[in-house]
Amino acid sequence: MKNPNDGFLRGRIRSLKFAFKGLWILMSTEDSIKAQLFFALIATILGFVFDISEMEWAVQCLAIGLVLVAEAANSAIEEVADFIHPEFHIKIGLIKDIAAGAPTFAALISLIIAGIIYVPKITLLL
Numbered sequence: 001m002k003n004p005n006d007g008f009l010r011g012r013i014r015s016l017k018f019a020f021k022g023l024w025i026l027m028s029t030e031d032s033i034k035a036q037l038f039f040a041l042i043a044t045i046l047g048f049v050f051d052i053s054e055m056e057w058a059v060q061c062l063a064i065g066l067v068l069v070a071e072a073a074n075s076a077i078e079e080v081a082d083f084i085h086p087e088f089h090i091k092i093g094l095i096k097d098i099a100a101g102a103p104t105f106a107a108l109i110s111l112i113i114a115g116i117i118y119v120p121k122i123t124l125l126l
């Protein structure tokens with residue numbers, strides 16, 4: 001929440017503190033984020049092993065970011081849904097299913113990107 005006594009710079013620094021707190025909460029408590037960070041690590045190792053180009057690194061980083069951002073948004077929506085209606089409700093189920101579609105979209109696109117980058121390199125080894 002905005003503190004009216006904060007100037008522009010103080011306000012931005014406060015927001016940044018909360019943003020990093022959120023990042024830490026996501027990385028330390030959310031299994032889905034931990035799993036995606038593991039896949040990001042595997043992709044990074046593959047990048048070094050196959051010596052991918054600068055452009056491929058850039059696209060791979062964007063794909064990893066896309067998945068993590070979608071997972072984070074999905075986690076936040078799940079938290080809101082559980083807070084406003086902890087009991088079973090058909091609408092809460094629908095909201096959570098739709099929210100879960102976001103990281104699924106991102107993961108599918110990332111898989112396609114991984115295929116474009118690595119399949120030609122792997123077939124060269126065969």
Ligand SMILES: Nc1ncnc2c1ncn2[C@@H]1O[C@H](COP(=O)(O)OP(=O)(O)OP(=O)(O)O)[C@@H](O)[C@H]1O
Nearest residue numbers: 032078085086087088089090092093094096097100
């Ligand atoms: N309160 C609820 N009412 C109705 N359906 C629910 C409710 N909570 C969860 N569901 C259903 O169960 C599915 C899984 O919900 P959950 O909150 O466990 O998400 P998850 O993706 O398994 O969570 P996590 O990110 O912790 O792995 C939802 O997509 C939804 O279909």
